[in-house]
Amino acid sequence: MQRFAGPAHLVAADLLWGPNRIWPRDKASEHTLPWQTAEGGHIGILGAGLGAWGCTVKQLAPTANITEFDWRSDVARWRIEREPNQEVAVDGITFHEINPGALLPPPARCNCILGVEPIFVQTGSSMLNWARLALASGGTMVLEEIAIDNASMVEREAQSRMMVRTSDGAQWLRLDEQKGMIRRNGFLLGKVRERTGAHLRALQQTMDLAMQRLEPLNEAIKHAPSLKNVADHFNCELNAAKNRLKALEQGALAVYRIEVIKPRAEELI
Numbered sequence: 001m002q003r004f005a006g007p008a009h010l011v012a013a014d015l016l017w018g019p020n021r022i023w024p025r026d027k028a029s030e031h032t033l034p035w036q037t038a039e040g041g042h043i044g045i046l047g048a049g050l051g052a053w054g055c056t057v058k059q060l061a062p063t064a065n066i067t068e069f070d071w072r073s074d075v076a077r078w079r080i081e082r083e084p085n086q087e088v089a090v091d092g093i094t095f096h097e098i099n100p101g102a103l104l105p106p107p108a109r110c111n112c113i114l115g116v117e118p119i120f121v122q123t124g125s126s127m128l129n130w131a132r133l134a135l136a137s138g139g140t141m142v143l144e145e146i147a148i149d150n151a152s153m154v155e156r157e158a159q160s161r162m163m164v165r166t167s168d169g170a171q172w173l174r175l176d177e178q179k180g181m182i183r184r185n186g187f188l189l190g191k192v193r194e195r196t197g198a199h200l201r202a203l204q205q206t207m208d209l210a211m212q213r214l215e216p217l218n219e220a221i222k223h224a225p226s227l228k229n230v231a232d233h234f235n236c237e238l239n240a241a242k243n244r245l246k247a248l249e250q251g252a253l254a255v256y257r258i259e260v261i262k263p264r265a266e267e268l269i
Helices: 008-017 035-039 052-060 073-085 126-134 156-160 175-184 196-223 225-249
Strands: 042-046 065-070 093-097 110-115 135-148 188-194 253-261
Touching: 008 073, 008 196, 008 225, 035 110, 042 052, 042 126, 042 135, 052 065, 052 093, 065 073, 073 093, 110 126, 126 135, 135 175, 175 188, 175 253, 196 225, 196 253, 225 253
Parallel strands: 042 065, 042 110, 065 093, 110 135
Antiparallel strands: 135 253, 188 253
16 A cells, blocks of 8 residues: 555656656657757756656766756655655755745756746746746756647636646746746747647547556555545546646647746846
């Protein structure tokens, strides 16, 4: 039963998305680092979750220092509690919790920050303010953002069922609104590429494996009925993913990779 010990909602997400994950795995994106990561030796991972993405980045850039960041206190707490029990410790990776209400700079500035999860629909603009502190001058943050992609606004009820973990500042925005928010926070806008197809594939692959991943939990529930709470959260996460998949297929939402550049001092003159 130790496998299912921990906060029910995070255990359920870890079970659905794969070990140490609480977000869909886009294999093609995850195993091909943006070229900006080669410019410096310090890479940040924003929305690091339970650590799987950071470990992959470390394998691809073994000489770089990796700093993982997450704004969710429940994720940070469970991760710190689990670390002494992890079988393999990864050197060169450190983890920091971000407090959106009191944004402080990390111990070292990053040359490049990779966004694992969409920040606008989970935190609004607070993480953009933090990125100004976390990025070195001339550094780049690469975001993967979900955007409203048609003229008619997605209904509030539907929006709330597409994401499981959001904060009070979360905002559903069109791509042009996201670009405007980036510029208003003092950044330069780099390349924007659509990644809807990749996110669709990642979601679909998870849907295909969902019932298979749920089987061990169903067996465990027979011996420990209290684990039914984990199954309830699993279904909640699964339903939100299905709704997001449907919205992407129908064109109501789209996913974009956005390069956000912190200007050098001379570029501001």
